[in-house]
Amino acid sequence: MRSTEYVVRRIAFAFATIFVAATLNFVIFRAAPGDATTAMRCLSCTDEVRAQLRQELGLDKSKFQQYVIYLKDLAHGDLGRSFQNRQPVLPQLWQPLKNTLPMLLLGTFFSILFGLITGVVAAWRRGTLPERLSVWTGLAFFSLPTQWLGIMLILYLADPLGLPTNGISDPYLSFSNPSLWAEFTDRLSHMVLPSLTLGLVLFGEYTLITRSALLETFGEDYVLTARAKGLTTWQVVRTHAFRNSLLPITTLIFISLGFITAGSILIEAVFNYPGIGLLTYQSVFQKDYPMLQGAFLVITASVVIANLIADLLYIKLDPRIVE
Amino acid sequence: MSAQAEGLVVAPRRRLRDNAVVVALRGSHQAIFGGAVLSVVILIALLAPWIAPYGEHERVGEVFEPPSSAHWLGLDDGGFDMVSLMMFGTRVSLIVGFSAALVAMLIGGSVGIIAGFFGGRTDTLLMRITDYFISIPDLPLMIVVAAVWGRSLRNIILIIGVIYWTSTARVVRAQVKSVRERGYIRRTRVLGASNMRLIVRHVLPQVAPLLVATSVLMVAYAIFAETAIAFLGLGDPSATSWGLLIENAFARDAITVGAWWAIVPPGIAVAIVVVALTMLGTAIEDALNPRLRVSHVSVRRFKLRAAPPRPEDET
Amino acid sequence: MSAAPVLEVQDLHVWFDLGHGRELNAVQGASLTLARGERMGLVGESGCGKTTLSLALMGLLPPNASVAGHVLLDGVDILAGGEDSLRPHRWRDIAMVFQGAMNAFNPVKRIGSQIVEAMELHDVASGRAAQARCGELLELVGIRAERANRFPHEFSGGMRQRAAIAMALSCQPRVLLADEPTTALDVMVQAQILQLLTRLSDELGLAIILVTHDLPVVAQTCQTAAVMYAGRVAELGPTVALYDAPRHPYTRMLFAATPDLTGTAGVASIPGAPPRLDRPLVACPFAPRCDSVFGTCRERRPPLLTVGEGHLAACHLAGSVA
Numbered sequence: 001m002r003s004t005e006y007v008v009r010r011i012a013f014a015f016a017t018i019f020v021a022a023t024l025n026f027v028i029f030r031a032a033p034g035d036a037t038t039a040m041r042c043l044s045c046t047d048e049v050r051a052q053l054r055q056e057l058g059l060d061k062s063k064f065q066q067y068v069i070y071l072k073d074l075a076h077g078d079l080g081r082s083f084q085n086r087q088p089v090l091p092q093l094w095q096p097l098k099n100t101l102p103m104l105l106l107g108t109f110f111s112i113l114f115g116l117i118t119g120v121v122a123a124w125r126r127g128t129l130p131e132r133l134s135v136w137t138g139l140a141f142f143s144l145p146t147q148w149l150g151i152m153l154i155l156y157l158a159d160p161l162g163l164p165t166n167g168i169s170d171p172y173l174s175f176s177n178p179s180l181w182a183e184f185t186d187r188l189s190h191m192v193l194p195s196l197t198l199g200l201v202l203f204g205e206y207t208l209i210t211r212s213a214l215l216e217t218f219g220e221d222y223v224l225t226a227r228a229k230g231l232t233t234w235q236v237v238r239t240h241a242f243r244n245s246l247l248p249i250t251t252l253i254f255i256s257l258g259f260i261t262a263g264s265i266l267i268e269a270v271f272n273y274p275g276i277g278l279l280t281y282q283s284v285f286q287k288d289y290p291m292l293q294g295a296f297l298v299i300t301a302s303v304v305i306a307n308l309i310a311d312l313l314y315i316k317l318d319p320r321i322v323e
Numbered sequence: 324m325s326a327q328a329e330g331l332v333v334a335p336r337r338r339l340r341d342n343a344v345v346v347a348l349r350g351s352h353q354a355i356f357g358g359a360v361l362s363v364v365i366l367i368a369l370l371a372p373w374i375a376p377y378g379e380h381e382r383v384g385e386v387f388e389p390p391s392s393a394h395w396l397g398l399d400d401g402g403f404d405m406v407s408l409m410m411f412g413t414r415v416s417l418i419v420g421f422s423a424a425l426v427a428m429l430i431g432g433s434v435g436i437i438a439g440f441f442g443g444r445t446d447t448l449l450m451r452i453t454d455y456f457i458s459i460p461d462l463p464l465m466i467v468v469a470a471v472w473g474r475s476l477r478n479i480i481l482i483i484g485v486i487y488w489t490s491t492a493r494v495v496r497a498q499v500k501s502v503r504e505r506g507y508i509r510r511t512r513v514l515g516a517s518n519m520r521l522i523v524r525h526v527l528p529q530v531a532p533l534l535v536a537t538s539v540l541m542v543a544y545a546i547f548a549e550t551a552i553a554f555l556g557l558g559d560p561s562a563t564s565w566g567l568l569i570e571n572a573f574a575r576d577a578i579t580v581g582a583w584w585a586i587v588p589p590g591i592a593v594a595i596v597v598v599a600l601t602m603l604g605t606a607i608e609d610a611l612n613p614r615l616r617v618s619h620v621s622v623r624r625f626k627l628r629a630a631p632p633r634p635e636d637e638t
Numbered sequence: 639m640s641a642a643p644v645l646e647v648q649d650l651h652v653w654f655d656l657g658h659g660r661e662l663n664a665v666q667g668a669s670l671t672l673a674r675g676e677r678m679g680l681v682g683e684s685g686c687g688k689t690t691l692s693l694a695l696m697g698l699l700p701p702n703a704s705v706a707g708h709v710l711l712d713g714v715d716i717l718a719g720g721e722d723s724l725r726p727h728r729w730r731d732i733a734m735v736f737q738g739a740m741n742a743f744n745p746v747k748r749i750g751s752q753i754v755e756a757m758e759l760h761d762v763a764s765g766r767a768a769q770a771r772c773g774e775l776l777e778l779v780g781i782r783a784e785r786a787n788r789f790p791h792e793f794s795g796g797m798r799q800r801a802a803i804a805m806a807l808s809c810q811p812r813v814l815l816a817d818e819p820t821t822a823l824d825v826m827v828q829a830q831i832l833q834l835l836t837r838l839s840d841e842l843g844l845a846i847i848l849v850t851h852d853l854p855v856v857a858q859t860c861q862t863a864a865v866m867y868a869g870r871v872a873e874l875g876p877t878v879a880l881y882d883a884p885r886h887p888y889t890r891m892l893f894a895a896t897p898d899l900t901g902t903a904g905v906a907s908i909p910g911a912p913p914r915l916d917r918p919l920v921a922c923p924f925a926p927r928c929d930s931v932f933g934t935c936r937e938r939r940p941p942l943l944t945v946g947e948g949h950l951a952a953c954h955l956a957g958s959v960a
């Protein structure tokens with residue numbers, strides 16, 4: 001298929017996925033035991049107030065009508081109002097999202113970088129001690145619960161390195177009239193431990209992914225040809241094997257996005273970092289369902305968009321795809 | 324007629340001991356290590372009520388008491404003995420892990436078999452649905468469902484199982500497709516065997532080993548997922564799993580007190596079990612697909628040797 | 639032959655370590671000589687060691703392999719220093735074309751860049767000059783020069799094989815090893831490739847070893863042929879001599895087993911199977927299947943004896959005819 005057709009198909013798929021996620025959102029909540037009013041801590045509600053609330057929330061209409069209204073609201077960017085503060089949900093999602101992204105990007109960037117390096121070395125030096133060590137280390141980091149790793153870092157790394165373990169900035173900093181640089185370093189220092197936690201967990205996975213993708217290419221005929229041409233082992237790995245394993249590696253990295261979102265929720269919970277993950281966590285506690293739904297939708301949409309970017313990257317990585 | 328047809332078509336059974344897969348596994352260090360660790364853990368789970376030094380809900384001292392000779396891993400946030408809690412935790416974690424994996428296997432396996440066997444529009448539809456589910460991130464979805472539907476062990480198991488069926492489905496479908504094209508399936512069909520019979524008697528045995536391998540890996544994921552869910556306060560508060568131990572300790576400020584003994588052991592336990600299961604699962608997968616890992620790349624080189632003595636001189 | 643041979647293989651042995659103390663002796667003392675511009679067919683059943691032999695000439699062996707013997711390139715033993723002494727000669731002096739069905743080309747890189755890669759690696763040419771030369775090479779094998787910018791999957795099987803030959807010639811080697819170059823290609827393309835190889839060898843003085851199990855191909859293209867059995871050379875000599883007067887029973891039975899399009903000879907297959915190479919072989923390896931076997935055959939390994947001008951055979955019977 002030609003490029004344009006491929007791109008259009010992938011975009012359509014992305015939209016469809018978000019649509020399915022939104023529908024799931026609707027179904028899960030409407031299929032819950034009781035209805036939204038019982039879920040709301042409406043302890044002092046009289047029956048009248050209840051009835052009024054039901055009407056306000058549209059619960060007196062048929063399920064299908066509710067669904068249509070839900071979709072229409074969604075299309076207009078109306079995700080309902082938070083139960084906590086009665087404010088519209090969508091505007092309250094932006095700041096947390098903006099807080100989470102740098103932390104995620106920092107952690108992911110370093111873990112990909114080090115994961116790739118370690119994976120390449122492990123594959124290249126197959127059958128030697130460095131390889132065994134890398135594989136075991138990768139496996140270990142990958143298997144330790146994310147939240148546990150974060151806690152370990154707090155217990156053992158925070159004090160020696162003088163790093164903060166809570167929130168995104170020092171609440172007392174503003175009193176001392178800080179410079180832009182001071183603010184920046186303050187923010188950065190708060191990001192270090194959360195990013196490091198994410199980085200360690202992902203590093204393990206990416207090492208294993210890179211290594212196995214490379215090992216797959218080592219058996220290919222064109223690798224033998226490259227060696228026959230007189231390239232050294234390292235040259236073969238660098239110019240042929242690695243380039244060809246970028247496709248499966250990219251695929252697997254983007255598949256791990258689901259893992260990243262899970263990780264970010266757990267990490268923000270441990271470090272009390274005010275991002276979209278913490279928002280999700282808190283809205284569960286507070287039973288703020290509209291907020292929870294909104295956060296879920298935003299997280300899903302981010303993952304879907306990231307996957308779409310990956311699909312578009314493939315066109316560049318593998319010329320066979322658009323044939 | 325069909326009984327005779329069955330006799331013609333069913334392959335003779337070989338002894339399990341000689342089965343190529345089993346032989347491969349016996350020689351695999353990973354499989355042995357994984358299997359051994361798993362056996363030990365299962366054993367602990369089964370014998371917990373008898374070998375645990377103290378009761379699961381037995382208060383034996385102060386909150387977060389440090390380790391001592393009486394309590395090797397100290398006490399948790401409720402004054403319970405950590406060693407005993409760890410042992411009891413084995414039960415819940417394993418139950419959740421295996422049950423969720425079972426659910427995932429049943430759903431995923433069925434979807435995969437149906438899609439692979441019938442092909443065509445059923446296949447496309449099922450795979451399209453699977454693709455959507457794969458794109459939706461796991462934990463957020465689990466959180467939403469758990470938050471709304473309540474925290475019980477049964478719910479947790481169902482949630483994890485339902486969300487993880489996707490990978491099983493894809494893998495099984497690929498296998499079923501390749502099995503379906505095999506000659507003896509076609510011949511049996513010509514002889515009039517019904518679809519159900521074909522699936523149960525012929526497709527299922529071929530697919531079962533792969534299902535087992537995938538399930539083992541699924542158990543690892545499930546245990547990991549349970550840990551995450553418990554940490555976010557969505558686990559069953561009455562079921563002491565390792566995940567819950569971490570959450571309780573964290574929520575009760577074990578960090579501030581420096582009570583590492585309440586946090587470190589559960590995390591390490593999860594890691595050990597997950598690693599063991601991963602190794603076992605990948606070893607089974609490799610044994611099923613003995614890919615002759617040809618490699619044209621190696622830092623090690625071929626060796627030179629002295630020529631052996633020649634038998635005769637040549638003219 | 640008045641000129642010195644361009645390639646001389648002396649008593650080459652190759653072992654593969656199979657683990658658990660077991661070893662596969664894939665090549666058991668093979669010898670042959672190749673003159674400049676000579677085309678030699680290397681034939682035998684699968685598993686006879688012909689591919690291993692050709693890979694060994696370039697040192698393209700896995701780490702579990704051990705090698706003994708000599709490989710003389712214009713008189714210099716390039717095998718003596720192992721990988722280090724072999725690598726400089728790869729492509730520059732000895733190049734290889736692999737089986738038609740293989741992906742000799744990296745699918746995500748353009749054909750041209752892969753041909754240029756070899757030239758730049760060996761300092762034959764670089765940049766614009768290399769690209770120009772790449773174009774010339776493609777034209778030489780019958781592909782339009784501008785196709786260099788395409789990806790391998792845009793080429794048909796036959797074109798890919800011709801491009802592989804162009805790539806092999808890029809550093810002007812003295813010897814070309816062609817391992818089943820026409821397998822999996824259709825008959826018309828096969829003929830084209832073989833004609834191409836013949837032309838190149840005649841025009842450029844390129845020595846070619848054509849590894850194949852297809853005897854008519856050898857008859858068509860090669861001046862000499864070597865028949866391998868169980869890791870050893872059974873018979874070696876001018877193709878005509880091997881066809882008309884084979885001196886090794888295996889050669890004779892092999893040619894009799896080939897369906898002949900011109901004649902009415904029946905197809906005779908050789909009963910039995912080649913011996914296992916992971917156990918030491920005493921005596922003649924072909925003895926169990928030979929129709930002329932006698933006492934000595936089962937006791938002593940037959941040496942490679944000269945039976946005519948440039949014609950050798952490893953058979954106890956070969957020495958008996960004066």
